[in-house]
Amino acid sequence: MTQQSLGTQRRTGHINGRAVDTDDSFVVLDPATGRPLADVAACGAEQVDQAVTAARLAYESGWKRTSAAERATMLRKISAAIVANGQELARIESQDTGKPLRQAVVDVNFAARFFEFYSNMVEAVFGSIIPAGTDRVTFSIREPYGVTGHITPWNYPLGLATRTIAPSLAAGNCCVLKPAEEAPLSTLRLAEIMSDAGLPDGVLNVVPGRGPEAGAALAAHPGLGKLSFTGSVPVGIRIGQATAANLVPADLELGGKSPNIVFGDADLAAASKVVAQSILQNAGQTCSAGSRLLVHRSVHQELVERLVRIFADTTLGHGLDDPGLGPVISRKQQQRVLDYIALGRGEGELLVGGGAPGDPALEGGNFILPTIFDGVSSAASIAQQEIFGPVLTVTTFDDTDEAVSLANGTDYGLVAGVWTANVGRAHRLIRDLNCGQVMVNTFSNGVELPFSGRKQSGYGTSKSYEALLGFTQTKGAVIMMSEQ
Template identity: 35%
Template structure:
């Protein structure tokens, strides 16, 4: 049983400012309590924000070399705690141990390593004639992160913020808080100066809202649902702070009518089921040639039914979804798909056979889905794939863009030239062609209601920088 009843503020572990309010953390595989955290308050956020403000005066003036040295120590300490982090991810949000080891923990390490490389050559200033353009740290940053890829979404904020000379207050998800707590221990062991990194555990109303509205916090970076992102923006508006958001998605996956169709369908099914479908950029809408729908159904059914579901500490490919709330939401949306007339190819409501406890969902595939159906419009955030038919590539692009979201899109085509042309027409922040792997230097973020701003690599640095122009910095050129 883990007990995390203190917060990391100003370089020390401190008790909550108000009377202790503890929250049980539930293991989604067992539905049993696996830990407790203290819930913070506005008073705790105030302490953390003021500590970050004090630390900013000196941290913002550190050199590139000083920050690189500390980030190198962060990398070393992160590597030391790799196993602890992997165990925590599995325990708190149900990721299979294999996924935690090969993706959940490594991606956080990858963001840190990438930020170190970017920092080595990043241009913080340039001279344009007599004018100097300077990119300076924005100040104190507030981070509100979700539970589905906890280390990814924490480190793609923390690493560039540290690199650019910012200080910060982090609120990890109260649903999956263990990894954030271990990260604070990593930062302390690495010798990050007091006040540069602060952690306050808590929920949205108690801590998230206080971070969003606090006058000493200069920018907020939020990852989560579009609904919550809107509330963050509203709370931030009176202090006119910068708000960077990575929100929901309903990503299309256009499978072209060619020889690679079967491979593209199988790959699409495997991708949506990864992490139990709990990825904001998951390709949840598969668009396929209407004339080959039956062939697609056969491939999708076989691919989904090969996926093993069970104990995340075993050899299963898919574990539970994160909690009862998500389980109930997914079940309701699966039932909506059935009620609205979509063809249930495999899966459906209820737990998989043999699993009577834990928030396990059947890998589910619907076919003959239309764009007006609930499952084609709403973000399900579970292992549920909707297959829609199209007559022409032009119609596929139109259907792909027919969503309020625009986080990601996918194209599967043997003809790379055609795939590139389709990609250029899709209104999304990131388009992946033919199963392209991840790129931590590529910008990540969305169009439309999927958010604003960009994270990852050098693009992520700019979210934490202000731009200053110093006119007359250099003497004017001598007259001929």
């Protein structure tokens, strides 16, 4: 291997523009080797309260008075600073999460793009005049919440943090971010980069810590105006209950079991590459991963053969070596995926993969072979439950009605891919699929497209102009006019 270690280091919280250490700490492990990467200060309720207080002070003392143009300029500076430090951030992200370096580069580019996008959008946030009579002026305005909380997961630490803090800052809020304890290093470095770019102290605060301590304290803090959470359904339910106790609104982006639906008229060469990438990207650890393949019976054999070849040829290795597939985040997650694979052996036909690799060079890492199960019933556990690993299930269908029924037949509703040359069919599925995003002849999207969930995939919208509006609250006003 050619990986270069970040080196075991001490990392601290970032509150009010300063490093904040604690007596307690936790160790971040390299998922490709199992060796320590960093020792990180474990913030708790005390540090969370300090961060919220600092954010409130920064908001009241200056940030809420900045003009949209001033915030736009600051966001552009941050975007440029991310680009300037892109190589460093990508290496941190790759080693911290295990993902291939080229995927980490994409994540860094997205992070910069979020700040660029919202710098261009912020001056388009305005209220409206309401025609309510000639003797008065009635209008609405949009205002920030003040302080917003952000709890992010370990699969896309940098991308998912910037996806919510960029629109929140653009709207005029100050932020407190709690990154996942498994992979906090890139967001801690981001806070330093943003501070160096000129972001005022207290506008962004980062409190690394364990979920039951720092995460729970942030979700339950009465000083928040709004909370954004991305993670699992069980934790999302607890987060929603905690924020509801303070009547604090929350955006919850939770799990997914997203289908790629391939019809008989699809371009199979194109579809096979994207279907494979949609589940192998980030080792399948993506809420919107295309973990279910629903394929028309007429092209089933050809498409599956193409996918088996792609999966079998996928290389495994350390993220910094830029393989086709890196490890999953932890030993616990590896065992969870292996348990599902063991269950899948009784629910479908194993075509490729099916366990951990035997390569001695990968010993110590949390690796899973790319795995395909064919002939899987829609009721099977591996077709219903989010595995969060490089495991694809294959189910056939005979007509469009059956395809829609299968696609909608889980508790989730995040994303769906549709592969067809029939434009009418594509429009029908966009209408009939019960999910937040439908992508036709692709499985990728940009910053501009709204991203939201249905059913147990959660609620609230991220990305797009709508996410910016989501970090504002509406106020109505009326002025009576009288002649003097």
